[in-house]
Amino acid sequence: MEDHANGGLLTPEQYSEQIYKEDPLLEQVTASILESGIRDVSIAPGYGRLLTMLAKLSGSSRILEIGALGGYSGICLARGMQEDGKLVSLELKEENAALAARNLKNAGYGDRVEYRIGPALESLKQLESEGARFDMFLIDADKENYPSYLEYAITLANQGAIIAGDNTMLRGRTINPEKNGPSVQAVRKFNDMIATDERLLSTMLPAYDGLALAIVK
Numbered sequence: 217m218e219d220h221a222n223g224g225l226l227t228p229e230q231y232s233e234q235i236y237k238e239d240p241l242l243e244q245v246t247a248s249i250l251e252s253g254i255r256d257v258s259i260a261p262g263y264g265r266l267l268t269m270l271a272k273l274s275g276s277s278r279i280l281e282i283g284a285l286g287g288y289s290g291i292c293l294a295r296g297m298q299e300d301g302k303l304v305s306l307e308l309k310e311e312n313a314a315l316a317a318r319n320l321k322n323a324g325y326g327d328r329v330e331y332r333i334g335p336a337l338e339s340l341k342q343l344e345s346e347g348a349r350f351d352m353f354l355i356d357a358d359k360e361n362y363p364s365y366l367e368y369a370i371t372l373a374n375q376g377a378i379i380a381g382d383n384t385m386l387r388g389r390t391i392n393p394e395k396n397g398p399s400v401q402a403v404r405k406f407n408d409m410i411a412t413d414e415r416l417l418s419t420m421l422p423a424y425d426g427l428a429l430a431i432v433k
């Protein structure tokens with residue numbers, strides 16, 4: 217792999233990716249997203265591997281994903297989940313949820329994932345009224361609602377639950393003082409909450425497009 221924009225050198229992310237073997241299952245997910253004419257904004261492969269590790273390390277059996285797209289992160293989470301675990305995935309678009317469901321089924325997790333279609337804030341309210349609790353969360357949907365998604369995640373968390381939030385750098389917009397649109401402001405607020413909320417232990421990973429990680433104390 218070459219990157220002429222980086223003086224012919226690999227970026228740290230490119231270097232990290234090319235030392236891994238291909239992952240046919242996830243490559244098939246990516247192909248299915250592109251074939252469906254959907255823009256592929258799945259989580260970066262390195263962070264997908266991290267989600268699998270974190271789910272496994274934490275022994276998570278109930279995982280909540282906000283933003284399914286084609287099921288890439290869903291498979292990464294399911295790979296680390298306990299044998300009897302369950303992934304609940306919130307997705308606005310019916311066609312994305314259907315694609316993700318097909319891909320999770322193909323990966324062997326069809327009976328361990330539940331898709332809830334509609335605006336995630338409504339699904340979260342419903343989950344709260346059901347008394348649902350989770351061991352791990354991935355926040356990866358519309359950026360303007362990230363602060364609300366974080367509040368819900370803390371509310372729905374078992375003690376010690378892991379919260380991950382993707383795209384905290386917004387391709388550089390987060391750190392560009394000239395960018396102040398609603399998504400940028402919301403993600404800055406989310407990042408500040410992650411860093412300062414006393415209910416959390418946290419860190420920020422700036423590689424790829426940025427990943428926030430927290431544990432609910």
Ligand SMILES: C[S@@+](CC[C@H](N)C(=O)[O-])C[C@H]1O[C@@H](n2cnc3c(N)ncnc32)[C@H](O)[C@@H]1O
Binds near residue numbers: 259284290334337
């Ligand atoms: C970045 S993609 C998710 C990628 C996925 N987590 C992965 O890595 O494979 C964002 C997804 O959130 C969904 N989405 C956007 N707004 C939403 C909302 N208000 N409620 C639920 N899902 C939403 C989009 O339709 C899209 O599928």
